[in-house]
Amino acid sequence: MRIGAIEAGGTKFICGIGNEQGVIQDRVSFPTERPERTLANVIAYFKDKQVEAIGIGSFGPLNIDPESPYYGYITSTPKPGWGNYPLLNTLKNEFDVPYGWDTDVNAAAYGEAIWGAARGLDSCVYYTVGTGIGVGVYSEGKLIHGLVHPEGGHVLTRRHPQDEFAGHCPYHRDCLEGMAAGPAIEARWGRKGSELPADHPAWEIEAFYIGQAVSSVILMLSPKKVILGGGVMHQEQLFPLIRKEVLHNLNGYVQSDQLLAQIDAYIVPPGLGDNAGLAGALALGLKAVEQA
Amino acid sequence: MRIGAIEAGGTKFICGIGNEQGVIQDRVSFPTERPERTLANVIAYFKDKQVEAIGIGSFGPLNIDPESPYYGYITSTPKPGWGNYPLLNTLKNEFDVPYGWDTDVNAAAYGEAIWGAARGLDSCVYYTVGTGIGVGVYSEGKLIHGLVHPEGGHVLTRRHPQDEFAGHCPYHRDCLEGMAAGPAIEARWGRKGSELPADHPAWEIEAFYIGQAVSSVILMLSPKKVILGGGVMHQEQLFPLIRKEVLHNLNGYVQSDQLLAQIDAYIVPPGLGDNAGLAGALALGLKAVEQA
Numbered sequence: 001m002r003i004g005a006i007e008a009g010g011t012k013f014i015c016g017i018g019n020e021q022g023v024i025q026d027r028v029s030f031p032t033e034r035p036e037r038t039l040a041n042v043i044a045y046f047k048d049k050q051v052e053a054i055g056i057g058s059f060g061p062l063n064i065d066p067e068s069p070y071y072g073y074i075t076s077t078p079k080p081g082w083g084n085y086p087l088l089n090t091l092k093n094e095f096d097v098p099y100g101w102d103t104d105v106n107a108a109a110y111g112e113a114i115w116g117a118a119r120g121l122d123s124c125v126y127y128t129v130g131t132g133i134g135v136g137v138y139s140e141g142k143l144i145h146g147l148v149h150p151e152g153g154h155v156l157t158r159r160h161p162q163d164e165f166a167g168h169c170p171y172h173r174d175c176l177e178g179m180a181a182g183p184a185i186e187a188r189w190g191r192k193g194s195e196l197p198a199d200h201p202a203w204e205i206e207a208f209y210i211g212q213a214v215s216s217v218i219l220m221l222s223p224k225k226v227i228l229g230g231g232v233m234h235q236e237q238l239f240p241l242i243r244k245e246v247l248h249n250l251n252g253y254v255q256s257d258q259l260l261a262q263i264d265a266y267i268v269p270p271g272l273g274d275n276a277g278l279a280g281a282l283a284l285g286l287k288a289v290e291q292a
Numbered sequence: 293m294r295i296g297a298i299e300a301g302g303t304k305f306i307c308g309i310g311n312e313q314g315v316i317q318d319r320v321s322f323p324t325e326r327p328e329r330t331l332a333n334v335i336a337y338f339k340d341k342q343v344e345a346i347g348i349g350s351f352g353p354l355n356i357d358p359e360s361p362y363y364g365y366i367t368s369t370p371k372p373g374w375g376n377y378p379l380l381n382t383l384k385n386e387f388d389v390p391y392g393w394d395t396d397v398n399a400a401a402y403g404e405a406i407w408g409a410a411r412g413l414d415s416c417v418y419y420t421v422g423t424g425i426g427v428g429v430y431s432e433g434k435l436i437h438g439l440v441h442p443e444g445g446h447v448l449t450r451r452h453p454q455d456e457f458a459g460h461c462p463y464h465r466d467c468l469e470g471m472a473a474g475p476a477i478e479a480r481w482g483r484k485g486s487e488l489p490a491d492h493p494a495w496e497i498e499a500f501y502i503g504q505a506v507s508s509v510i511l512m513l514s515p516k517k518v519i520l521g522g523g524v525m526h527q528e529q530l531f532p533l534i535r536k537e538v539l540h541n542l543n544g545y546v547q548s549d550q551l552l553a554q555i556d557a558y559i560v561p562p563g564l565g566d567n568a569g570l571a572g573a574l575a576l577g578l579k580a581v582e583q584a
Binding site: 137148151159218223249253 | 446
């Protein structure tokens, strides 16, 4: 099979072709400019590729309610030109194939459940920690949508006792994203996270916030795997710090060996690495073929 | 049809008989004593009732993993005699019928989705705020189980700026349950909540904590209805305070009319009132018949 995949990000669009084994055979990347221009690039890429379906994991917020007249739109983003933009319909007008359509993080969660770190499990939660913080939820074998879709990057958190940073979220100031996304790290320390040494106190504070969110999601949803991806999570020293924080927060309350004895295999980086998003979009495309 | 229903609570067991319309035709209640004695009462009640199935919503933590040898057990409760108690098997040995088995709060969420405030919706979250705080999650038409099952009463919360109460949870001290369950209200104010007037400052503080949890669950799971039940929620003045808190916390970020324009119909008491738990157990019993 030849399935098209689009990871539609706020910074770049990644397009690719893959098959039913999750192998990505080709990929290209464009900067995210105004939508007309970006979509012209996407359409040109797929023009002669003869794909059987296209899966799209997109930055949001999105409309993913098939009953809505605005299904397939990017909705209230402040990104110039992209607010209320009919991304899905623009592609449908060009390529008459089945489409998969979900948030970038739901796509990544799904890809990880099919081919990655949560392979064979019927639930996982996928966090991306980068320019923003997003959460995808796969539970009882289904991606969670609901009223809108999960926006778990914006939950309120307790403040680290030594942290006086005001917070960086324009909506909630010191929510999770406002305290722990890449721009918050940079604003707090005056340098990008990628320039801070691995033993910098920044990472303990970062792990405090991410660990708090992960503890809450374990209590709220009881996922069988927690996957932490995105640029900030390239700082591998964060993983042991986050696991320690989670065990500290839960304090033995959730009686599961996977937490108490095997947490190194429970809170993990994406099995698909930086392909998680594109492979997830591919998986959405495959699901669309099956359901067509 | 004649379906048996058991709401197995830490204080009392409610048993009843109902039909496929959700009508409860008979109900009795026993105090929760040692398990042998309590189950003897339950078994005596159902002895000549000739039920076609039995649904059980139980206090926990529980084992609800059908693959586990401990499926049907109450697991790590400190309640004397009930730790590692095979509740489901004890009944199976007496009555050879299909069984539904889930947490009390998942049962209530399910009952509300079938016959109550979330009727016709494919998702809702059910909170009980009483002696403890529990959360049931119904999402994409399924009850959420996962690694163990949701235990959302124990999420960490921000502290109300005027609240100096230390917290009442033996595991997490000042988690949601530690700050906002009935015993926390009583310990904070020296009187039971039911004895405090409706304009007492206790309720603003209570709404602060419950509202914070509800905001997080909306961001994390995007449920189509949030249902707040349990003894503490009999204080009806809490509902407008909680709705206000939720809107304040979300600050317009989640663009949904159901939140922004119709929150009075979005955060609601159980449609089934104090029958939510028993009707939920009945619904689990009906599902067991369908799946048998």
